[in-house]
Amino acid sequence: MTTDKTNRSQKSLRPLIRLLPYITRHKLMVSAAVVALFSAAIITLILPAAVRRMIDFGFGADDPALVNSYFSVLIGVVCALALASSVRYFLVMWIGERVVADVRSDVFAHMTYLSASFYDSAKSGEILSRLTADTTQIKSAFGASASLAMRNLIMFAGASVMMVVTSPRLSIIVLAAIPVILVPVLGFGRQVRKRSRFAQDTLADASAYAGEMLGSVRTLQAFTYEALSAGKYGRAVETAFQAARKAIVARAALTGFAIIVIGSSIVAVLWIGASDVFAGRITGGELSQFLLYSILAAGSLAALSEVWGELSQAAGAAERLSELLNVAPEIAAPAQPKTLPDTARGEIIFDNVSFSYRNSSTLPVVENFALTISPGETVAVVGPSGAGKSTLFSLLMRYYDPVDGQIRFDGVALPDFDPQDLRRHIALVPQDTVVFGASIAENIGYGKPEASRAEIEAAAKAALAADFIEAMPEGYDTIVGERGITLSGGQRQRIAIARAVLKSAPVLLLDEATSALDAESESLVQQALDSLMKGRTTLVIAHRLATVLKADRIVVMDQGKIVESGTHDALSKADGLYAKLARLQFGADKKNGMS
Numbered sequence: 231m232t233t234d235k236t237n238r239s240q241k242s243l244r245p246l247i248r249l250l251p252y253i254t255r256h257k258l259m260v261s262a263a264v265v266a267l268f269s270a271a272i273i274t275l276i277l278p279a280a281v282r283r284m285i286d287f288g289f290g291a292d293d294p295a296l297v298n299s300y301f302s303v304l305i306g307v308v309c310a311l312a313l314a315s316s317v318r319y320f321l322v323m324w325i326g327e328r329v330v331a332d333v334r335s336d337v338f339a340h341m342t343y344l345s346a347s348f349y350d351s352a353k354s355g356e357i358l359s360r361l362t363a364d365t366t367q368i369k370s371a372f373g374a375s376a377s378l379a380m381r382n383l384i385m386f387a388g389a390s391v392m393m394v395v396t397s398p399r400l401s402i403i404v405l406a407a408i409p410v411i412l413v414p415v416l417g418f419g420r421q422v423r424k425r426s427r428f429a430q431d432t433l434a435d436a437s438a439y440a441g442e443m444l445g446s447v448r449t450l451q452a453f454t455y456e457a458l459s460a461g462k463y464g465r466a467v468e469t470a471f472q473a474a475r476k477a478i479v480a481r482a483a484l485t486g487f488a489i490i491v492i493g494s495s496i497v498a499v500l501w502i503g504a505s506d507v508f509a510g511r512i513t514g515g516e517l518s519q520f521l522l523y524s525i526l527a528a529g530s531l532a533a534l535s536e537v538w539g540e541l542s543q544a545a546g547a548a549e550r551l552s553e554l555l556n557v558a559p560e561i562a563a564p565a566q567p568k569t570l571p572d573t574a575r576g577e578i579i580f581d582n583v584s585f586s587y588r589n590s591s592t593l594p595v596v597e598n599f600a601l602t603i604s605p606g607e608t609v610a611v612v613g614p615s616g617a618g619k620s621t622l623f624s625l626l627m628r629y630y631d632p633v634d635g636q637i638r639f640d641g642v643a644l645p646d647f648d649p650q651d652l653r654r655h656i657a658l659v660p661q662d663t664v665v666f667g668a669s670i671a672e673n674i675g676y677g678k679p680e681a682s683r684a685e686i687e688a689a690a691k692a693a694l695a696a697d698f699i700e701a702m703p704e705g706y707d708t709i710v711g712e713r714g715i716t717l718s719g720g721q722r723q724r725i726a727i728a729r730a731v732l733k734s735a736p737v738l739l740l741d742e743a744t745s746a747l748d749a750e751s752e753s754l755v756q757q758a759l760d761s762l763m764k765g766r767t768t769l770v771i772a773h774r775l776a777t778v779l780k781a782d783r784i785v786v787m788d789q790g791k792i793v794e795s796g797t798h799d800a801l802s803k804a805d806g807l808y809a810k811l812a813r814l815q816f817g818a819d820k821k822n823g824m825s
């Protein structure tokens with residue numbers, strides 16, 4: 231997604247066009263900024279003409295009164311310039327900040343809708359880097375650079391016209407130098423663009439690595455991997471530095487080159503101009519005026535060459551953000567989605583479903599899977615690791631669509647629903663509960679965003695979590711997760727159960743924890759689950775004998791297929807895969823398994 235595209239479409243500033251809608255949204259501010267830009271440029275262009283008149287008619291005619299009146303007008307001009315410039319600065323920076331804020335929110339919002347298959351191959355650190363580093367580049371482009379470019383373009387055009395008006399002869403010398411400057415500038419610009427995109431890509435890769443490492447810092451320390459990972463990150467940052475260095479070298483060379491060409495043509499103009507004054511072809515004032523205009527024109531051109539580099543960098547950043555915005559969610563709502571009533575029954579049918587993950591080998595992970603789960607029924611799925619049990623859940627939640635066959639919820643095929651509507655009717659209690667860096671109340675509230683505090687507390691009670699929550703320093707307002715209190719495995723699970731209670735969905739997907747909870751936590755979790763499962767269609771990936779004993783039916787999966795199904799007693803007698811698994815996983819007899 232990154233470096234492989236490094237060399238693609240770097241020839242233009244075209245990616246910036248994608249950002250135009252973000253700018254045109256603020257028409258008033260943009261028009262005001264353009265007015266301020268033009269005013270500041272025009273006022274600056276008046277100055278050399280005023281200087282010439284002062285020299286020729288004030289000093290030349292030995293008229294101090296005229297010089298005095300010029301100076302007082304000049305103070306007024308300076309004030310007007312100051313006002314126009316500060317208004318321009320404010321408006322232009324405002325637009326830059328606004329555009330970046332809008333782009334950031336849009337990219338993040340878009341990312342939250344992308345499908346599981348996108349995240350199977352994407353790196354979250356890299357996306358974060360795009361959200362922060364790339365948008366910052368765009369800010370500087372739309373804030374400073376775009377306004378500089380416009381101001382300098384206006385100045386360059388105005389100053390060039392005024393140069394020709396002042397002295398066509400001298401103008402020819404200056405204008406002849408322009409192609410000599412522009413051609414290499416464009417060449418260098420391309421180099422800068424290519425190299426800075428490479429630097430940004432490398433940095434994004436390094437950020438992805440840092441994010442992954444810091445996210446699992448305990449594992450990193452457990453394997454004494456500190457020095458190795460620091461070295462790896464250091465090398466990645468070094469590569470980014472080297473890439474940035476190359477971009478800087480190209481820009482430095484560009485700046486030096488521009489100054490030499492521009493400086494020499496100014497000296498040449500002065501030289502020839504001086505002899506013209508001696509020969510009486512122009513006045514001293516005209517030469518000063520011409521010189522000031524050519525300095526303005528040259529200054530604008532030099533600034534433009536720098537701005538070109540910055541805009542090119544921003545184009546790279548915009549291109550990378552466009553890539554993200556162009557990824558369409560694979561799982562989307564149909565044009566006319568069917569809706570599930572609040573009283574949905576919760577009947578689930580897997581109709582000869584086959585599925586394989588696109589990013590791994592083409593071997594089917596689920597194959598011809600056929601299962602009907604009646605409303606209110608509890609089905610336990612057991613099977614060896616990698617059999618495809620969790621994949622069933624992913625298919626039912628519609629993170630992925632089957633390659634073949636169909637899954638139906640209350641008789642309607644899943645793609646006929648809006649995925650959000652479908653997911654609102656399924657409560658998932660995962661094996662590893664994710665606890666967010668927020669208060670306990672907010673964490674439980676994930677089950678139902680509009681839930682009241684009383685509902686949240688009732689859900690916690692039903693999940694047998696109220697006691698440990700109330701014992702915490704700030705009760706339901708205690709911050710947990712990142713930078714807060716870390717919860718134990720059993721506590722996390724009860725938070726997940728509370729979420730599911732709050733959600734009160736007709737279908738419950740339960741992925742039992744494999745990690746051994748202590749006997750007390752386990753019995754609390756089990757009790758909480760028992761009351762949650764009542765009256766709901768439940769599909770449970772079972773790791774405990776207690777669960778399989780309670781299930782209405784047990785389905786045994788191996789290599790994506792159902793190999794056996796029935797009750798515990800019937801399957802134990804059959805002496806197939808279940809009997810083997812039961813001996814290994816749940817212990818040889820019921821007593822062991824229940825403990």
Ligand SMILES: Nc1ncnc2c1ncn2[C@@H]1O[C@H](COP(=O)(O)OP(=O)(O)OP(=O)(O)O)[C@@H](O)[C@H]1O
Nearest residue numbers: 350587589590595614615616617618619620621622
């Ligand atoms: N996101 C994914 N991308 C590619 N392959 C995947 C993905 N998730 C799972 N797999 C593969 O699909 C197969 C089935 O995985 P799944 O997680 O469904 O098995 P499971 O029965 O739940 O295993 P366990 O009991 O160990 O959790 C495995 O071979 C796994 O490597």
